Structure formats: structure tokens, C-alpha cells
Amino acid sequence: xxxxxxxxxxxxxxxxxxxxxxxxxxxxxxxxxxxxxxxxxxxxxxxxxxxxxxxxxxxxxxxxxxxxxxxxxxxxxxxxxxxxxxxxxxxxxxxxxxxxxxxxxxxxxxxxxxxxxxxxxxxxxxxxxxxxxxxxxxxxxxxxxxxxxxxxxxxxxxxxxxxxxxxxxxxxxxxxxxxxxxxxxxxxxxxxxxxxxxxxxxxxxxxxxxxxxxxxxxxxxxxxxxxxxxxxxxxxxxxxxxxxxxxxxxxxxxxxxxxxxxxxxxxxxxxxxxxxxxxxxxxxxxxxxxxxxxxxxxxxxxxxxxxxxxxxxxxxxxxxxxxxxxxxxxxxxxxxxxxxxxxxxxxxxxxxxxxxxxxxxxxxxxxxxxxxxxxxxx
Numbered sequence: 001x002x003x004x005x006x007x008x009x010x011x012x013x014x015x016x017x018x019x020x021x022x023x024x025x026x027x028x029x030x031x032x033x034x035x036x037x038x039x040x041x042x043x044x045x046x047x048x049x050x051x052x053x054x055x056x057x058x059x060x061x062x063x064x065x066x067x068x069x070x071x072x073x074x075x076x077x078x079x080x081x082x083x084x085x086x087x088x089x090x091x092x093x094x095x096x097x098x099x100x101x102x103x104x105x106x107x108x109x110x111x112x113x114x115x116x117x118x119x120x121x122x123x124x125x126x127x128x129x130x131x132x133x134x135x136x137x138x139x140x141x142x143x144x145x146x147x148x149x150x151x152x153x154x155x156x157x158x159x160x161x162x163x164x165x166x167x168x169x170x171x172x173x174x175x176x177x178x179x180x181x182x183x184x185x186x187x188x189x190x191x192x193x194x195x196x197x198x199x200x201x202x203x204x205x206x207x208x209x210x211x212x213x214x215x216x217x218x219x220x221x222x223x224x225x226x227x228x229x230x231x232x233x234x235x236x237x238x239x240x241x242x243x244x245x246x247x248x249x250x251x252x253x254x255x256x257x258x259x260x261x262x263x264x265x266x267x268x269x270x271x272x273x274x275x276x277x278x279x280x281x282x283x284x285x286x287x288x289x290x291x292x293x294x295x296x297x298x299x300x301x302x303x304x305x306x307x308x309x310x311x312x313x314x315x316x317x318x319x320x321x322x323x324x325x326x327x328x329x330x331x332x333x334x335x336x337x338x339x340x341x342x343x344x345x346x347x348x349x350x351x352x353x354x355x356x357x358x359x360x361x362x363x364x365x366x367x368x369x370x371x372x373x374x375x376x377x378x
Contacts, residue, residue: 018296021309024316032359039352062271072228072285079232104146111139118327129207132217141229165230169279221277231286256290259283321376331361
């Protein structure tokens with residue numbers, strides 16, 4: 001991991017705080033927020049509460065829940081920051097390619113390795129290890145998107161990346177529609193066992209897959225995940241532009257609405273499916289991401305209401321840190337030290353109390369880093 005140490009005093013100068021807050025909001029559900037929501041809703045015991053609780057779990061196959069938004073939202077934010085992070089390497093008509101490439105490749109390699117670390121690389125049981133993963137997909141999508149942004153002239157980026165995104169979504173749909181796995185009937189090309197992405201994963205990926213029929217961060221489905229990153233890049237271009245804030249808010253809303261409508265319509269031909277990362281799923285998740293960013297941007301950067309977002313900002317500026325830390329270290333050990341003597345007497349509230357303490361322990365760890373101005377960046 002690179003650049004570990006005290007951050008500069010101007011770390012937050014010029015930053016769009018809504019991006020940090022949205023990243024923290026996204027990561028909150030990963031560090032225990034979704035489990036806490038399920039535990040709280042489970043107290044209701046009614047079908048209505050159970051239906052809401054289901055929103056904090058992934059869809060089993062086709063469909064879309066709130067929790068299905070978490071990963072594409074993070075990829076969207078990865079793309080969102082690329083126009084800002086790479087702009088410093090572009091001076092008028094010249095680009096410092098050497099420095100930019102060193103940064104891009106270093107970041108991608110470290111992210112990919114951290115993903116392997118999370119998956120148990122140091123166990124050295126490579127035959128049973130899962131090689132794909134969340135950070136690996138982020139690394140690949142970041143690498144390709146950053147290189148494209150670096151090489152495409154700014155005045156052509158919006159149109160070019162927009163066209164590439166559309167071609168990826170249409171091409172991915174056509175691949176599934178007309179290229180089927182060997183021995184699979186035409187009617188089964190979008191089933192768990194018969195889909196082409198799963199077949200390619202089983203054929204080419206070594207070790208263990210997330211599912212028996214394929215991996216939800218597999219090879220073919222990384223292509224539309226790249227399109228998700230590109231939607232973030234396009235939005236980042238909008239935010240970085242000299243247009244006023246109302247203009248930016250208006251076009252984020254319009255773009256989000258268009259993406260949702262297209263995603264809903266496409267669902268009839270290419271069902272919304274997170275595991276396959278279908279084109280309709282890209283549009284639905286990108287539309288929701290745009291709406292959330294619009295809300296955060298309006299509240300924090302336009303209206304100036306920042307205090308409520310502070311807990312999320314603390315998480316957001318060290319999001320990768322806590323993702324890796326919670327995978328390698330059991331924060332529950334710390335929690336149990338303080339509550340093991342009485343938590344068993346809390347009855348139905350036992351799990352809820354434990355989860356609150358667990359999330360608090362992770363947040364306090366991040367708050368310590370925040371107060372010390374330590375931002376672990378790759």
C-alpha cells in the first residue's frame with residue numbers, strides 16, 4: 001500500500017465532499033449496515049418487514065434489490081473520480097504519460113493484489129482459492145477507464161466514452177443472444193447453468209468459483225462492469241466542467257431518469273441480473289447511482305449541509321482500507337472484549353446490539369485515522 005502517512009493539510013481543499021460522503025454511504029452497508037438493517041426489520045415479523053429486509057440481500061438471480069446497487073455504485077464512484085485524479089497530468093497540450101502510467105499501473109496492481117489477499121492468497125492453497133473478486137474487478141475497470149481518459153482529448157471524451165459505453169451494452173446483449181454455451185438449448189441461454197458467462201468462467205478460471213455455475217466477478221461480466229465505470233467517468237466529466245451547479249444537478253437527474261427508463265424497457269429482453277451484470281442491470285444501477293449522487297451533491301455541495309454527512313465522509317476517505325481491514329482482521333474480537341459479560345442478557349436485541357458495536361468499532365478505527373490525518377491510498 002502506498003502513501004501511508006500524514007496527509008497534507010489541504011487534503012480536502014478542492015474536493016467534492018459529496019463524492020467522499022457517497023463512497024462512505026456505500027461502504028457503510030458493506031461494513032455491517034445491511035446486516036443491522038436486516039436484524040432490525042426482522043423484529044417486525046410481518047411480511048411487510050420481511051419484504052423490506054430482502055432489499056438488504058442480493059437477488060438470487062434475476063431482479064434488483066437495494067443491496068444489488070452497492071458494488072456498481074462503488075464502480076460508478078471509481079469512474080467518477082478518474083477525470084479529477086488524472087487532470088493534474090495534463091498541462092495545456094502536453095501529457096506527462098510516464099508519471100500518469102506509473103500511477104495508474106501501480107494503483108491497479110496494488111488493488112488487484114489486495115483483492116487476492118482478501119481472498120486468502122497467503123494461505124497458499126491456490127487450487128481452492130477464489131481468484132476473481134471485488135477489488136480485482138475494480139482494478140481492471142480502473143486500469144482500462146483511466147488509460148482511455150488519459151489518451152482521449154478532453155473535448156472528445158464525453159462523446160467517445162459515451163459511444164463506447166453504448167457499444168459495450170449492446171454488444172454484451174448480442175453476445176448472450178446469439179452465442180450460446182455448447183449443448184445449451186436456445187431457451188436456456190440466460191439460466192444459471194446455461195449462461196455463456198458461467199461456461200467461460202468454468203472453462204478458464206482456476207481454483208474455486210463463487211457459485212458452482214460461475215463467478216459473480218467472472219471474466220465476461222467484467223465487460224459491462226467497465227460500462228458501469230464509464231458512466232461514472234461521464235458524470236465526473238460533468239462535475240469537473242465549468243457549468244454551474246444547477247446545470248449539473250439537472251443533467252444528473254435527466255441522465256438518471258433516462259437510464260432507469262431504458263433499463264426497465266431492456267429488462268423485457270435482457271433481464272436485470274447482478275451476477276451476469278446484464279446491460280439492463282448496468283442502466284438501472286447507473287440510474288440509481290446518479291440519483292443518489294444528485295441528492296448528496298445537492299445537500300452537501302449546493303445547499304452546504306455537511307455536518308450530517310461527516311460519519312460517511314470518515315468512512316469514504318478510507319473506504320478501501322476498511323474493506324481490506326475487515327477481511328483480514330475480526331473486529332468482533334474487540335467488541336467481545338467489552339460486551340461478552342452482558343450481551344447474552346439482551347434477548348432479541350442481542351444481535352442488534354452486537355452489530356451496532358461492531359460497526360462502531362470499525363468507524364472508530366477509521367475516525368482515528370481521520371483525526372491523525374492518515375489516509376491510506378493506493
